[in-house]
Amino acid sequence: MSVLKRLVTSVALAGAMLGTPALAQDDVRIALVVKALGIGFFEAAAEGAEEAAAELGNVEIIYTGPTDTTAEGQIEVINALIAQQVDAIAISANDTDALVPALKRAMQRGITVISWDSGVAPEGRQLHLNPSSNSLIGNMIIKLAADHLPEGGDVAVLSATTTSTNQNIWIEEMNKVMGNYPGINVVSTVYGDDLADKSYREATGLMQSFPDLDAIIAPTSVGIVAAAQAVVDAGKVGEVNVTGLGLPSEMAGAIESGASQSFAIWNPIDLGYSATMLAYELSQNGVEVAPGAEIPMGRMGALTLDENNEGAMADPFVYDASNIDQFKSIF
Amino acid sequence: MTRLIPVRETILAAAILVLMILIAWRFPGFVAPSNLANVFNDTAPLIILALGQMVVILTRCIDLSVAANLALTGMAVAMINVAMPGLPIPVIIAIAIGLGAVMGAINGLLVWKLAIPPIVVTLGTMTIYRGMIFLISDGKWVNSHEMSPAFTAFPRAEFLGLPVLSWIAIACVIGFAVMMSRTPLGRSVFAVGGNPHAAVYTGINVGKTQFLAFVISGALAGLTGYLWVSRFAVAYVDIAGGFELEVVAACVIGGISIAGGIGSVGGAVLGAIFLGVVKNALPVVNISPFWQLAISGSAILIAVAFNARGGRTKGRIILKSAEKPLEAAE
Numbered sequence: 001m002s003v004l005k006r007l008v009t010s011v012a013l014a015g016a017m018l019g020t021p022a023l024a025q026d027d028v029r030i031a032l033v034v035k036a037l038g039i040g041f042f043e044a045a046a047e048g049a050e051e052a053a054a055e056l057g058n059v060e061i062i063y064t065g066p067t068d069t070t071a072e073g074q075i076e077v078i079n080a081l082i083a084q085q086v087d088a089i090a091i092s093a094n095d096t097d098a099l100v101p102a103l104k105r106a107m108q109r110g111i112t113v114i115s116w117d118s119g120v121a122p123e124g125r126q127l128h129l130n131p132s133s134n135s136l137i138g139n140m141i142i143k144l145a146a147d148h149l150p151e152g153g154d155v156a157v158l159s160a161t162t163t164s165t166n167q168n169i170w171i172e173e174m175n176k177v178m179g180n181y182p183g184i185n186v187v188s189t190v191y192g193d194d195l196a197d198k199s200y201r202e203a204t205g206l207m208q209s210f211p212d213l214d215a216i217i218a219p220t221s222v223g224i225v226a227a228a229q230a231v232v233d234a235g236k237v238g239e240v241n242v243t244g245l246g247l248p249s250e251m252a253g254a255i256e257s258g259a260s261q262s263f264a265i266w267n268p269i270d271l272g273y274s275a276t277m278l279a280y281e282l283s284q285n286g287v288e289v290a291p292g293a294e295i296p297m298g299r300m301g302a303l304t305l306d307e308n309n310e311g312a313m314a315d316p317f318v319y320d321a322s323n324i325d326q327f328k329s330i331f
Numbered sequence: 332m333t334r335l336i337p338v339r340e341t342i343l344a345a346a347i348l349v350l351m352i353l354i355a356w357r358f359p360g361f362v363a364p365s366n367l368a369n370v371f372n373d374t375a376p377l378i379i380l381a382l383g384q385m386v387v388i389l390t391r392c393i394d395l396s397v398a399a400n401l402a403l404t405g406m407a408v409a410m411i412n413v414a415m416p417g418l419p420i421p422v423i424i425a426i427a428i429g430l431g432a433v434m435g436a437i438n439g440l441l442v443w444k445l446a447i448p449p450i451v452v453t454l455g456t457m458t459i460y461r462g463m464i465f466l467i468s469d470g471k472w473v474n475s476h477e478m479s480p481a482f483t484a485f486p487r488a489e490f491l492g493l494p495v496l497s498w499i500a501i502a503c504v505i506g507f508a509v510m511m512s513r514t515p516l517g518r519s520v521f522a523v524g525g526n527p528h529a530a531v532y533t534g535i536n537v538g539k540t541q542f543l544a545f546v547i548s549g550a551l552a553g554l555t556g557y558l559w560v561s562r563f564a565v566a567y568v569d570i571a572g573g574f575e576l577e578v579v580a581a582c583v584i585g586g587i588s589i590a591g592g593i594g595s596v597g598g599a600v601l602g603a604i605f606l607g608v609v610k611n612a613l614p615v616v617n618i619s620p621f622w623q624l625a626i627s628g629s630a631i632l633i634a635v636a637f638n639a640r641g642g643r644t645k646g647r648i649i650l651k652s653a654e655k656p657l658e659a660a661e
Contacts, residue, residue: 197571201610254475
């Protein structure tokens, strides 16, 4: 009972203090709430948040989250943050809808709430920060291949299943921008069904069917790893470049062997940095959230919001031999 | 003459030959010796598993947990390799075979001692083993750069022109040919599947034979688990997803009767090679991926239809001596 009382009192106190934000406190406290503690990806995001805090000067980052990836755990964390009267909450949600009531309560107390990485339903947050967008990803996967083919060349796509929504959208977006990459021909699209053995076989088949193949683009984490292995086993390292979307921890071997020159995925450090910057802008500089608004986020440029108040941070981040060692232990 | 060259295997071998001619017509590079060696190497895991599955099916059982067993063993040895990179490969292989055999023994014990239908037992353990991979790995991958170089190099090492993976499959085929025709266990497997009641009267323990069949199948799945993970240089929860059905399909195509008692090592091997040729050819003959599944399925049905016709008049074989007059009469 006493705990509840204390909570009620502190919440009331928080309400009382809302009239004079920023003035009463010397430090702006921004809570970075993650899906669960101890996940490399989120630890890296926290690092980015600290970077933003150092840049802003008067910001204190509260990096927190439940110990396992549950919505209940996050609700408890949010309630505690409301009680602590933080200035802003930036959350990567374990559930789109379950967190809405708790986050609404936070917003009623004047706390800025944004979601990043994994979103919350629109009524539970002010804006959502996507790591990237379909069109940026579609452009990036072909750019990765084209960057290593200045003379042009033949590339093939190794996708997941024929019905994978994400992959199909990315390939569609890729085809839209093919005109920007003259000399690059997509000779075939095959499907590895996100199975290591089938992807391996399809990649081997591609190299047999198209002996002059220059690159395999695999916008799927299973496919890119399997294709890299197939290239190594076929002795075609240096001839066929495997690229696409993958995780640094899974692709470290392929970069090391040279089967893959570079690949892309979101950068968690940039994501944490941008989320912190956005939370600061909303909470301290009175930036209005509305469709079409452009909100600055430091070194990452500005976030343009769409009709759902969502925005895409940037192009997927490119990983290659120069930075793989830094990131392979992160995620 | 027919005694030396069994009819069913001949038809299947001819079908594989016709298939390869058709593929060569669309893509001549497929029948180059080096590529055929690659296809055989790629089919090696399927051959090994099909041999184990054959023994199980011959005893009127079925093992649907082979792929999950493979994946769990693969993950376990990959994690052991990461934790102890210095552990020699023979020890890793022994662990893989042992672990696989234990999982097979669990299936076998449930079928033998509790008399639960094998399809139910292995459907259950299939899910349990997959779930256990998630538990031991936390859903994380074991990646190529974490594995020791020796771990991933072993199945690739070349010996007399073929990779070790292929040689292991060949060794298994020879071992099984001897076991099925020359050992009491091999003969009792046929007897149990052909007529369990008669087998009991001849002094064969039906439950124990089925148990041993599951242990064999499990041990081979374990061995393949290591080979699979080292070949593709990655271990994660879903590896070899759905592979158990391919293994059963290879057996069925190879003329191993689902009702038990009828089948041969040659049939299982040819069935696996047939599927292997189809799987490796589809990516290079430039057929729409939307059609590939339908084509694989039709190939299975056609092969089974052939087998059903070929095996109709034979009847069940209980003792090897009873088979001879039947075939001589043809």
